[in-house]
Amino acid sequence: MNDIKSIIDHMQDHMQKAITHLESELVKIRAGKASPNMLDGVMVDYYGAMTPLSQVANVNTPEARTIVIQPWEKSLIKAIEKAIIDSNLGMTPANDGIMIRINVPPLSEERRRDLVKRAKAEGEHAKVGIRNLRREANDNIKKAQKSGLPEDLAKDGEAKTQKITDDYITKVDKHLEAKEKEIMTV
Numbered sequence: 001m002n003d004i005k006s007i008i009d010h011m012q013d014h015m016q017k018a019i020t021h022l023e024s025e026l027v028k029i030r031a032g033k034a035s036p037n038m039l040d041g042v043m044v045d046y047y048g049a050m051t052p053l054s055q056v057a058n059v060n061t062p063e064a065r066t067i068v069i070q071p072w073e074k075s076l077i078k079a080i081e082k083a084i085i086d087s088n089l090g091m092t093p094a095n096d097g098i099m100i101r102i103n104v105p106p107l108s109e110e111r112r113r114d115l116v117k118r119a120k121a122e123g124e125h126a127k128v129g130i131r132n133l134r135r136e137a138n139d140n141i142k143k144a145q146k147s148g149l150p151e152d153l154a155k156d157g158e159a160k161t162q163k164i165t166d167d168y169i170t171k172v173d174k175h176l177e178a179k180e181k182e183i184m185t186v
Contacts, residue, residue: 004141004149004157011137011161015130015168022126022172026179029115029122034061034104038091039069044076044083053080069093069100107183115183123176127169134165 027037036059043050057071084093093100145154
């Protein structure tokens with residue numbers, strides 16, 4: 001990886017993955033409206049193997065504040081109910097023997113602030129990852145410089161990595177701003 005273009009392409013590719021990961025984490029933070037994505041992180045004990053909920057049941061939102069989970073096997077209802085309670089999402093499942101219903105309560109002001117903090121923590125995690133990728137790219141550029149890369153090309157490469165890093169940090173901020181607005185809207 002002595003070529004600056006390949007170093008920067010590698011960095012950009014991984015920074016895009018950090019943004020994609022942030023987006024998937026922000027989707028899991030609920031904003032008052034029921035969404036099947038809210039249960040993406042729930043893992044069910046399926047015959048001894050921890051399996052994502054979406055692989056053992058149908059998850060739907062028939063109404064704005066209700067999530068309905070219909071297991072493909074009736075014997076899984078108790079395991080799914082336990083997994084939802086253990087997931088710490090602040091949701092209480094109601095089991096009627098055939099399916100599980102979750103009523104998503106309207107968010108209190110305090111809960112909204114907690115969700116904003118959680119979103120900001122995810123954003124900070126993404127920013128740290130992006131900055132680490134910048135440092136790694138700059139280290140690779142310095143190694144290339146020691147291997148014979150001209151100093152002016154190395155400086156240009158470092159300037160380019162900084163500009164790209166700034167662009168990705170701005171993307172993270174925009175995602176956080178949109179999520180905060182979504183959470184705080186009553």
